Amino acid sequence: MGSAVRIARETTEQVLSEWGISWRHPAVDPALLILSELVTNSVRHAALLSPDVTVIYAAGQDTFAFAVHDRHPYRPPLFSTVTGTGGGLGTVMELTLGLGGTAVVRGDSDGQGKSIWITLPLRKDPA
Template identity: 75%
Template sequence: MTAQLGALPLRHVLTLPTMGSAVRLARRTTETVLLEWGIPRQHPSIDPALLILSELVTNSVRHAAELSESVTVVYAAGPDTFAFAVHDRHPHLPALHSVETLGAGGGLATVMELTLSLGGTAVVRPDADGRGKSVWVTLPL
């Protein structure tokens, strides 16, 4: 997997209002972007990536809408890597734990289980001003 996200040559940014329809639109956009980039829909990482993305956008809609009028998805890819971030302007930094460390299967636990099962990584990055964050997920292709 490519180590540096900045080195990934393919980029796309999508910003949507923080409302329920954002989940569906982010999923559709992901499928379109991957197709445009020549990443086959049948690739084993794609269905889990769509589920992870849906969970992260749903979390922004449910928990950040009060403070964040939009949610932004940043997509990046290279020859062996697909990465995406879900950004909102809510200051809470969620803890990313697996089912084993939480003891129960919550949404973010599912995100971590899928990410780790594919050999990927997930990280929460706070905005410089501390008033928002991005959850970055990187998956091998």
């Protein structure tokens, strides 16, 4: 599990750097923590049905988005985790909403997998 999280974090750092998003930007550390939690959950809970985890990235002028995809059919209820009963997903939602971001679970068209998409605003870097 640790190597999957490390690889996902390192890849994300590289993507952010290539897209010109400073590592000092206030959204970067929370984004990396959110990503780590999602990859950990996928590896921990979906590995039996889905040995592969995929991270997808997208960015706009003022937005950074990423998704963690696996082929396990269970779609966790993200917003019920805000109450503090969701473990790692509770942390994901607290950080995402605290940054003014959004989270959504999108199922695969065949119903056998899902992606959890996180979109975070990239306000001007104060540094």
